[in-house]
Amino acid sequence: MESRSRSIQRRYLPYRYDKHGIDFSISSFRLDGGEKITDVNQERRLISLENRGKWDEVTVSGEIKIDQDVIDDVLPVEERLQPPVKIYIASRCEYTYLRESKLIDSPPVSLEGYDFSVTLSRNRLRNTASLKPYIIRTGDSNAETDEFATAKGVRLASSKSWEIRVDVQESPSGEYLEVLYDSFENKDYLPEGDQVYHLDFREAKNPTLWLNSDHEKITRVLDSRARRGPDARVRDVFFDQISQSVWTQLIVHAATNIDEEGEVRYDWEDSVLDRFINDIYPDTDENEARTKLSQDIMSKEKLPDITSRIDSALQTRLRCHENMTKVIEEALDD
């Protein structure tokens, strides 16, 4: 069966796939072979190493179990007694282009469960890494079936992954801004309520974009460093939405600081105007455009027109339609 996109395939592969079929738990870890540490967040499936000082290797330990129900679910009848499958744990780190695996067992696999340990080297990791188990076929099948996978190497079952947070969470890199996460609750410099972000000009020379970490699911998407796939596409669209507002505010701030000579106060203001002025006032000399902007932004009559120009300039430059199209393509079409 032809599936049309990776995101659909994750939910609906063209054969039986049990994405949470493996019981995968982590109970402890050791740093550089030291004492066993059981401080792991079971609920969030998270191991936090960011404030554990210097270390070179982390060894993570836990248990993997598969039961007969999963075997029966993903393999044709004739293969269920002696499943032609192997179990392994994949480790990934997007930041360091890392994909590795540790084999847990080959056929015949046991239904008793396995204790495992996986060792990762800090030199090969940055920011966050993940561990995820898989059961895959070890050989082709002769079974005539549309319901079950028959090709060697195809994945049959998995589990939710565990995240290993290696470094303090890096805020997304802002072009002209510091971009930082914080809770918006009870902070006098941040707005109350459900706001997702706030642009802070208290230090006018270095404006800061605050992202509200109270919105956990949103910040997890914003923090994704996926380069492709649904995570990357949704993140990019979210950032486009934030960018429209943030750039508008930056342009307006810069515009109000243009003096009679067309100069501004801060480097970032120069860069922002540099970037957008020709789109706001096409076919106009740059110095003249700056003067015009500084006048128009102060004029009640010109305000509707200037806001429309800024919006149009942003849509041209940010090319939001590209990320929107990619989301559609990822979700509906490969």
Next chain:
Amino acid sequence: MTELWRLSQGIKRLSTEEFLSGEKQELEYEKYEGYLEEVEEKIKLDGFDNTIDEVIDGTEQHTAKIDRIAAPEVHRTLPLTRRQAADEGIWHYLTVIHRPDFVRHRWEYNSRRYMEKRFFGCGEWDTNTLYRLWWAAELTEQDGDYSLTREIFTQQSLVRAIFDRDLCMYQPAVHSCVESLHESNMEVIEETMKRVNKRLTTVQLEGRSKEDINEIVVDVRDDVESEL
């Protein structure tokens, strides 16, 4: 400065049309001083600088051939761990402050957005000028042998077709694709990689050896060649 430094976030504030277009060749120290940070481990840049000088002297500017020659040497003279190489701050330092001349030698200015990517980009493969060379070499090098690195840069379509995809994170897959496709033409490369990528969406790469992946890539390539 002949030691590696890094630049903190926000350095893009110094991105101006003047600098990107080459009208201003370098940024003034007072402007970027506040963004300079030390790296954890000292790395000397003398070997790297000699390499860059030789590449600039020995190649015609704005040509893709530069990548083929420079990538192995950049990787060899910048002995970074993957962890260090994932730090965008060091790449920004190298392209924006230390060797902007190399960026201008490789890329012709055709738009602000395009050049900003080459100086200030990072994270995605085809952005920062030096980041992309180092990582392509890291993922194709085999025990000090850079022959696959040189082969992957024989065609820009090959390097893009591989590094635009998740499979680029799995070294045996990269090696297999380069070995199987470096002599193919652009049409075959693009169609083969598209189909291979589709086939691999149900296969867990980490569970497959290079030989397993070779079977898939060669099989698909042969089909594509017979159809075209």
